[in-house]
Amino acid sequence: SGFTNRVFTPSGDTILPVVCWESCSGCGSTGGGGGAANAGLPLTFTDTTLNHALTGFGGANGAIVVDPTDPTNNVLELEKTSGAQTWGGVSVGGGGAGLASAIPFAAGSTVLTMRVWSPTSGTPFLMKVEDKTDPTVSVEVSVSTTMASSWETLTFDFSQQAPGTAAINFASTYDMLSVFPDFG
Secondary structure, eight states: OOOOOOOOOOSSSOOOOOOOTTOSSOSOOOSSSSOOOBOOSSOOSOOTTSBOOOEEETTEEEEEEEETTEEEEEEEEEEEOTTOOTTOEEEESTTTTOOSSOOOOBTTBOEEEEEEEESSTTOEEEEEEEETTEEEEEEEEEEEOOSSSEEEEEEEETTSOOTTSOOOOTTSOOOEEEEEETOO
């Protein structure tokens, strides 16, 4: 009746995001309700008052941290813990929160880019977009890094879905994004 017990069981060294007092999300205003506004595209992680709704799964964790190569920038640190599943990753807009608005896919406009830092070249990153209310409505694209221990921009063209996965449907809503580092 008004109180909620929350439990967090860490599986190793974990950095938790900053949240408002008596809340599970960052501070900010949505114009009502006192919760933080949901993050939208482009995802820059600079505005720490936005609710990025980071949700780790399969033994992976995500947190917004200061960029180790540029202290004026924030980045999403995505870590697969020891024993993580091959499909482990992190959702932005997870837990039913969704992004601020649906990704505006249209014919000829199906590309999302993501800057990544990977310790190895050839590391596969899978990006999945889906309807936050219906996980069966999704599109997946896999791209591998080409550089080691360096930032690079990966390009995910959702008109070229991963083999065996659904094709993009411009009539569908895609308002949640998941990243699976070192997929498979």
